[in-house]
Amino acid sequence: MGRLTLFSYKSSNSFLHNLDTRCKLIVLSFLSISILKADFTALIIITIIILGFLASEDIKLISLLKQIKYFILLLFFIFIARAVSTNGDSLFVLSWISFTKQGVIEGVRVCWKFFIIMVMGILFSCSTKPSYLKCAAQWFLRPIPFIPEKRISIMISLFLRFFPLILKQVNNVLDAQKTRCSELQKNPIKKIINVSLPVLKKIFQCADNLAISMEARCYSENRTEPEFIKSGQEKNVYIATIVLSSIMFAF
Amino acid sequence: MITDKIIEIKNLTHNYQKNHPSIENITFSVSKGEFIVIAGKNGSGKTTLFKLLNGLLTATSGEVFIHGKSVAKNSIFARKNLGLVFQDPDTQIVGETVFDDAAFGPENLRLPRNEIKKRVVLILKKLGLFHLKDRNPATLSGGEKRRLAIAGILSMNTEILVLDEPFSNLDFSGTLELLSYIKLLSNSGHTILIATHELEKIIFHATRLIIMDKGKIIGDDKPLKLIKKVEKFGIKEPCSSKFGMGIKKWEG
Numbered sequence: 001m002g003r004l005t006l007f008s009y010k011s012s013n014s015f016l017h018n019l020d021t022r023c024k025l026i027v028l029s030f031l032s033i034s035i036l037k038a039d040f041t042a043l044i045i046i047t048i049i050i051l052g053f054l055a056s057e058d059i060k061l062i063s064l065l066k067q068i069k070y071f072i073l074l075l076f077f078i079f080i081a082r083a084v085s086t087n088g089d090s091l092f093v094l095s096w097i098s099f100t101k102q103g104v105i106e107g108v109r110v111c112w113k114f115f116i117i118m119v120m121g122i123l124f125s126c127s128t129k130p131s132y133l134k135c136a137a138q139w140f141l142r143p144i145p146f147i148p149e150k151r152i153s154i155m156i157s158l159f160l161r162f163f164p165l166i167l168k169q170v171n172n173v174l175d176a177q178k179t180r181c182s183e184l185q186k187n188p189i190k191k192i193i194n195v196s197l198p199v200l201k202k203i204f205q206c207a208d209n210l211a212i213s214m215e216a217r218c219y220s221e222n223r224t225e226p227e228f229i230k231s232g233q234e235k236n237v238y239i240a241t242i243v244l245s246s247i248m249f250a251f
Numbered sequence: 252m253i254t255d256k257i258i259e260i261k262n263l264t265h266n267y268q269k270n271h272p273s274i275e276n277i278t279f280s281v282s283k284g285e286f287i288v289i290a291g292k293n294g295s296g297k298t299t300l301f302k303l304l305n306g307l308l309t310a311t312s313g314e315v316f317i318h319g320k321s322v323a324k325n326s327i328f329a330r331k332n333l334g335l336v337f338q339d340p341d342t343q344i345v346g347e348t349v350f351d352d353a354a355f356g357p358e359n360l361r362l363p364r365n366e367i368k369k370r371v372v373l374i375l376k377k378l379g380l381f382h383l384k385d386r387n388p389a390t391l392s393g394g395e396k397r398r399l400a401i402a403g404i405l406s407m408n409t410e411i412l413v414l415d416e417p418f419s420n421l422d423f424s425g426t427l428e429l430l431s432y433i434k435l436l437s438n439s440g441h442t443i444l445i446a447t448h449e450l451e452k453i454i455f456h457a458t459r460l461i462i463m464d465k466g467k468i469i470g471d472d473k474p475l476k477l478i479k480k481v482e483k484f485g486i487k488e489p490c491s492s493k494f495g496m497g498i499k500k501w502e503g
Contacts, residue, residue, distance in 0.1 A: 009347055011385030130347040161347055164389060209342035216305050216335045217403065218327055218359040227364050 008164065009129050014056050016127035018231035021136040027241045028124050032117050034245035042248040043112050049244075050119050057126060064122065071118055075111040082107030130160040135226030150221040162206070169202045170195070256280045257411060257442060258304065258333070263313035265299055273299045275466045276313070281411075281444065286437050288453055288474070289446045291463035292485035297446035298338070300463070301413050304444075305335040317411070331360070333411040334404030338419055340396040349375065349391070349399055350384040356407040367406075374406045378432055394425030398432055411442045418452055426452060430501070450481060451489040452501045462486070474498055 011017075016024070035046065054061065065072065088102030134157035141149035173195055174182075185191055258281035265274040274296045281287060291297050302308040304315055306326030315322040315329075322329040337343045346352025353375055357367040375381040378398045383391065388399060397417060404412065417433070418426050434456055437443050445453055454460065460477045462470040464484045470477045478492045491499035 008387055008389070010387075011348065129351065131351050157347075158345065161345060165341065206342050209337065209339065210345070212302075212307055213337055213343040214345065216307060216330060216337075217356040217407065218330050219355075220359060222361060224358040224361050224364060224367060 008126065010057075010126050012057065012127070014127065015231070015233070016053060016057065016123060018229065018233075019127075019237065020228055020230045020234050021128050021132040022139060022228065023234040023237055024124055024128060025133075025136055025140070027237060028120055030241055030245060031120060034248045035113050035116060038113065038248035040109065042250075043109070043116070045247060046116060046244065047112075050116060050123070053123050054119070057123060059122070059126070064119070068118060068122075072115075075114055078114070079104075079107035079111050082110055130157045131226075132229070133157065133160065135228060138226060139228075148221075150223075154221075158210070162210070165206065166199075166203055169206075170199050173198050173202070255283045257283050257318055259316040259319075260304075261314050261316070263300075263303060263315060264311045265303060265308060266311045267299075272311070273466050274303065274310075277466075277468055278313075279461065279468065279471055281442060283410075283442055284437075284440060285442055285459055286457050287444045287459045287461060288450065288457040289444060289461045289463060290448060290450055290481060290484075290486045291446075292448055295463040295484075296466040297463055298415055299466075301335055301415055301444070301446060304413060305330060305333055307335070330409075331407060332409055333413060334401075334407060334409035336397075336400045336404055336412070336414045336417065338416045340393075340400040343400045343403070344388045344396065346403075347387060348384065349380055349386050349388060349402075352388055352399055353380075353402045353406045356403055360407060370406050370408070371402075374402045377435075378402045378405070392425060393421050394428045397421065397425070397429055401432070401436075405436075410440070411444070412436060413444045413446075415446050416448075417445060418447060418449055430456075448486050450478075450486055454478065454489060455498050455500045 031046075035043075038046065051061075054064070083099045083103040083106075084097050086100055086103030086106050088100035091099045091101045091104060093099070134153040137156050138149045138153035141147050141152060177194060182191070182194065185194070260277055260279055263274055263277040264272055266272050277300065289297050289300070299308065303310055304317075304322065306315075306322045306329045309323060317325075317329050317332050320328055344352050345355055350371060353371045354367050357370055362370070372381065375384055378401060380395065380398055380402055383395065388396060391399060401412065401414070414433070417429060421429060430452065433443065433445070433453075437456065445457075447453060450460075454474050457474050460470070460472065460474040461468055462477060462481060462484055469484055470480060475498060478488060478498060482488050489498060489501075491497060
């Protein structure tokens with residue numbers, strides 16, 4: 001039995017699940033841009049809102065932090081970079097590197113923003129079926145000339161469907177190699193080659209099988225048109241987003 | 252003459268490489284409601300034959316007819332009538348939820364949305380998957396995945412179901428569960444073709460056994476008449492037959 005990550009869609013009847021995917025995409029894009037202008041007051045407000053949504057989606061903060069630990073590590077490096085590269089009053093000196101007060105504040109602010117954007121992305125992906133995301137992508141791309149929107153949307157949905165499978169295959173190959181003491185191999189290039197070749201082979205085989213099985217089920221670009229589910233709350237969500245964005249620009 | 256033959260295969264040959272036929276001069280027909288087991292060791296040509304039946308491969312010579320229509324000329328017609336379930340369900344399942352995957356085929360047929368919902372609900376209930384309809388297929392057990400792959404085919408209203416090694420990688424309970432659903436489908440009028448080398452599990456239910464070896468049909472008869480000959484072609488004879496008890500139900 002496979003294991004779900006936080007990025008996988010989880011079935012539920014929550015407010016976010018019932019919202020039109022197009023609305024969720026617009027709101028996500030709008031908030032991600034306006035959050036770049038936000039200061040601490042606005043960040044506190046949006047964090048409280050997001051914590052509320054996390055609770056409503058039954059996502060525990062601890063498990064969220066565990067699953068994005070590498071992202072948090074990246075944020076830590078961003079924080080350090082900001083803290084030492086911003087001019088200002090020196091807070092403390094670690095050997096010859098000086099951490100400034102302004103740098104630490106700026107680092108916290110930037111990392112907090114990135115963290116919120118990441119959590120918003122997780123909320124979006126766990127509350128949106130890839131099939132709805134595919135439909136929304138198709139809907140947004142339709143007015144653009146010379147863009148094969150149906151082909152692009154099916155590629156998006158297949159990528160989302162098979163990305164966890166690719167990761168699983170990478171893990172399988174790594175485990176199979178560990179059983180043959182691959183850790184003893186010190187050359188990093190050889191290590192990469194040893195993993196990437198069998199993984200690539202498996203991915204191509206998998207893609208080939210997928211194409212055949214799709215063909216066996218009469219796949220073509222002319223399929224039943226997508227259906228959007230609306231909760232009726234979309235207008236209120238747009239208004240709330242505009243208010244929230246205004247707060248972020250103001251504070 | 253009125254015939255109930257729904258599949259007719261005439262002198263079918265297929266080469267992957269020149270002068271190395273994977274299928275050689277195969278001729279047989281399938282009547283409505285038959286339950287056929289096609290047995291053969293690995294590389295005997297079972298999967299190639301199934302892909303030819305579904306129009307996924309083009310024959311080098313010979314032809315396959317479904318309801319009198321050539322598969323090579325009417326591949327979509329063939330796929331609407333003959334559903335092929337592959338060996339590995341993981342590469343066959345494309346939907347992010349059980350419901351979405353079962354709806355994939357009907358969506359390809361451009362059916363109206365309410366008709367798709369009706370069909371999918373019916374099939375998921377029939378295969379005991381309805382309570383899992385919102386589940387991510389990655390979280391299903393092996394047996395459930397296999398049933399979902401079958402549901403994805405049946406939602407296209409196919410009357411012929413072709414299963415390629417359906418019991419591979421399944422544990423005992425998963426195999427029993429799948430067997431009971433295959434029997435259910437056979438009893439409800441579906442024509443079933445199963446490729447396997449594990450005869451023991453399925454042969455009791457079959458009305459006909461076809462043995463393949465090196466791309467050729469070596470035997471085609473009632474299971475009881477052929478069962479003693481299978482080991483010559485690398486297929487394990489069921490224990491009950493070995494001990495002189497004939498063909499017994501595998502689930503005992």
